[in-house]
Amino acid sequence: xxxxxxxxxxxxxxxxxxxxxxxxxxxxxxxxxxxxxxxxxxxxxxxxxxxxxxxxxxxxxxxxxxxxxxxxxxxxxxxxxxxxxxxxxxxxxxxxxxxxxxxxxxxxxxx
Amino acid sequence: xxxxxxxxxxxxxxxxxxxxxxxxxxxxxxxxxxxxxxxxxxxxxxxxxxxxxxxxxxxxxxxxxxxxxxxxxxxxxxxxxxxxxxxxxxxxxxxxxxxxxxxxxxxxxxxxxxxx
Numbered sequence: 001x002x003x004x005x006x007x008x009x010x011x012x013x014x015x016x017x018x019x020x021x022x023x024x025x026x027x028x029x030x031x032x033x034x035x036x037x038x039x040x041x042x043x044x045x046x047x048x049x050x051x052x053x054x055x056x057x058x059x060x061x062x063x064x065x066x067x068x069x070x071x072x073x074x075x076x077x078x079x080x081x082x083x084x085x086x087x088x089x090x091x092x093x094x095x096x097x098x099x100x101x102x103x104x105x106x107x108x109x110x111x
Numbered sequence: 112x113x114x115x116x117x118x119x120x121x122x123x124x125x126x127x128x129x130x131x132x133x134x135x136x137x138x139x140x141x142x143x144x145x146x147x148x149x150x151x152x153x154x155x156x157x158x159x160x161x162x163x164x165x166x167x168x169x170x171x172x173x174x175x176x177x178x179x180x181x182x183x184x185x186x187x188x189x190x191x192x193x194x195x196x197x198x199x200x201x202x203x204x205x206x207x208x209x210x211x212x213x214x215x216x217x218x219x220x221x222x223x224x225x226x227x
Contacts, residue, residue, distance in 0.1 A: 033215060043202065043217040056214055091156060093215070098144055098163065100206070100215055102156035 002026070006092050006103035013110055018080040021106045024073055025094030029101075034067055034077050035091040037105075043091075049075065082110045113138045115205050117218035124193045125226050131178070132188040132221045134203030144206045145186040146215070147177065151199040159201075162186060193225045 005024040013019055025032050033048040047057040049069045057067070064083070069075040079086055087109050093102040114137040124130035136145065147159040162170045162177045170177045178187040190197055200220045207213035 042219050045214055045216065048214050089154060093156070095215075098161050099158070100146060101158055102148075104155050107154075 004092055004094050004101055004103035006090075006106050008106055009104065010107045011109070013082055013108070015083055015110055016081045017110075018078065019082045019086075019108060019110075021077040021079075021090050021092075021108070023075045023077070023092030023094075023103060025075070025092070026096075026101060027073070029094035029096040029099075030072075031095040031100075032069060032075050033091075033093040033095070033100075034075070035093065037089045037091060038087075046077070079108075082108075084110045086110050113140075113205060113207055113216055115203050115216055115218035117203055117221050119221045120219075121222045121224070123224050123226060124190075124197075126195060127192055129189060129191045130193055130223065132190070132201050132203075132223065134186045134188065134218060136184050136186060136203075136205050138184075138205065138207055140207045140213075142207070143213070145177070145179070146204040146206065147175070147186075147188045148202045148204065149197075149199045150202065150220070151196075156202075160188070190223075195225050195227060198223060198225045 007022045031050050034046040036044045046059045047067045052069045067077045089105045091105045116135045143164045145162045149157045160170050160172045160175045162179045169179050174191045176189045200222050202220045203218040204215050206215045
């Protein structure tokens with residue numbers, strides 16, 4: 001079975017540019033999480049969805065961040081405009097019941 | 112408020128010995144799940160083990176076991192017979208599960224180094 005698939009794996013972009021991170025959850029999973037990991041702040045939950053509906057977006061840093069889940073097999077996290085402080089690893093995870101699996105992460109560098 | 116605390120920033124263990132990584136949690140919900148993840152230097156998050164709050168027995172998965180002490184609100188990870196490949200960051204996490212809809216929150220992590 002394919003795991004959680006994230007793209008791109010690595011992205012370097014200039015400050016002010018739009019960044020879109022993509023996630024394909026495991027088929028049959030009904031919850032999807034977006035996390036950000038930095039050395040300073042550790043793993044932060046940005047937003048999570050249940051059955052494609054956003055449940056808690058209190059971790060989204062500011063209006064520059066937005067996330068969508070148009071269907072059960074796809075989600076995006078968008079940063080517009082990007083800033084150097086957004087540089088981090090962004091993880092997507094999907095869940096069904098007691099199982100929660102992570103993608104390999106998208107390593108974002110904003111210069 | 113829900114919280115996960117890992118008080119050991121770093122741990123060392125000799126190869127082939129057992130090691131315990133500490134995790135305490137705080138929640139007022141009676142239904143919750145506890146997870147441990149391993150993050151090697153390559154960066155991926157690897158699921159290790161799960162314990163439900165109503166599970167009567169401690170969870171085990173191969174060399175991993177979870178020492179679940181509900182009254183103390185602790186969920187320590189025990190790794191037996193440590194291997195060099197166990198060197199990694201380990202995260203404890205909790206999901207409060209009213210109908211399996213809760214968010215997953217993480218502790219700060221513990222870095223484990225296995226010495227040959």
